[in-house]
Amino acid sequence: MTVKFFVLIATIFSLLILENKFPFFSYQNSWLSRITNNLELGVINSISSSLLTIAIAQYFSFDGLHQGIIATISSPVMTGILSFLIIDIYMYFWHRSMHVFPLAWRFHRLHHTDRSMNISTAYRFHPIEIIGSSIPKLILIWWLGISSNFVLIYELVFTVIVALHHSNLYLPASIDRILAQLIVTPNYHRIHHSQIVTETNSNYGSVLTWWDRIFGTYRSRLDLVNIQLGVSDEVRDLNIWQSLLLPISNQKYQQPKEVPEEDV
Numbered sequence: 001m002t003v004k005f006f007v008l009i010a011t012i013f014s015l016l017i018l019e020n021k022f023p024f025f026s027y028q029n030s031w032l033s034r035i036t037n038n039l040e041l042g043v044i045n046s047i048s049s050s051l052l053t054i055a056i057a058q059y060f061s062f063d064g065l066h067q068g069i070i071a072t073i074s075s076p077v078m079t080g081i082l083s084f085l086i087i088d089i090y091m092y093f094w095h096r097s098m099h100v101f102p103l104a105w106r107f108h109r110l111h112h113t114d115r116s117m118n119i120s121t122a123y124r125f126h127p128i129e130i131i132g133s134s135i136p137k138l139i140l141i142w143w144l145g146i147s148s149n150f151v152l153i154y155e156l157v158f159t160v161i162v163a164l165h166h167s168n169l170y171l172p173a174s175i176d177r178i179l180a181q182l183i184v185t186p187n188y189h190r191i192h193h194s195q196i197v198t199e200t201n202s203n204y205g206s207v208l209t210w211w212d213r214i215f216g217t218y219r220s221r222l223d224l225v226n227i228q229l230g231v232s233d234e235v236r237d238l239n240i241w242q243s244l245l246l247p248i249s250n251q252k253y254q255q256p257k258e259v260p261e262e263d264v
């Protein structure tokens with residue numbers, strides 16, 4: 001927990017400095033109110049997911065009672081690689097399901113209502129989504145017998161990459177493109193935050209970009225600086241209460257439908 005907290009704080013401060021020194025988008029909508037709301041959500045999510053992890057870890061007794069298939073592999077390197085890939089592919093399908101099922105989209109939509117992107121966008125999630133993603137993930141980890149050390153390694157990488165790809169950091173296109181062969185980069189993820197539905201429903205990866213390429217949800221775009229961020233039917237700057245109540249608000253909105261892939 002201490003290592004994770006240190007990495008989180010170091011990541012936030014490093015990217016905060018970098019994205020202000022080398023910004024991709026020169027303008028940020030309602031910077032102060034957005035960052036306040038996003039960080040409040042981040043604190044709520046961090047407390048609720050920590051309590052949930054402790055409760056589930058105690059119930060299932062990680063590293064103790066269950067010897068899943070991963071725990072039977074003798075090579076630690078192979079075990080580590082497989083553990084990483086399994087958790088990341090789980091995150092891919094979880095994220096994709098958030099866009100496919102109407103009830104799930106009601107919660108995940110909050111993340112997409114940010115009308116600009118910066119480091120704080122990485123923490124703009126509804127607590128129900130965070131809890132909902134954590135329960136099956138922790139049960140999967142327990143069932144497969146993935147060691148808590150490998151879970152920690154994934155979470156450290158996840159913390160850095162998710163913060164990076166939500167940040168407003170400018171990376172030269174060539175470097176971004178090379179990195180995106182492996183990991184989710186800022187340019188790669190900006191397309192996912194586009195108001196254009198076919199772009200919203202693409203680039204679901206959390207750490208690795210391979211799953212989008214394998215399962216046909218990868219999209220690219222050249223004029224990234226012209227992307228309209230957010231969702232077209234929500235133009236408010238939400239406060240914390242509006243954010244928490246967004247899934248049950250009566251406001252009419254469009255459920256983005258997955259459509260066949262087209263080349264851009």
Ligand SMILES: [Zn+2]
Pocket residue numbers: 095098099108111112192
């Ligand atoms: Zn999404």
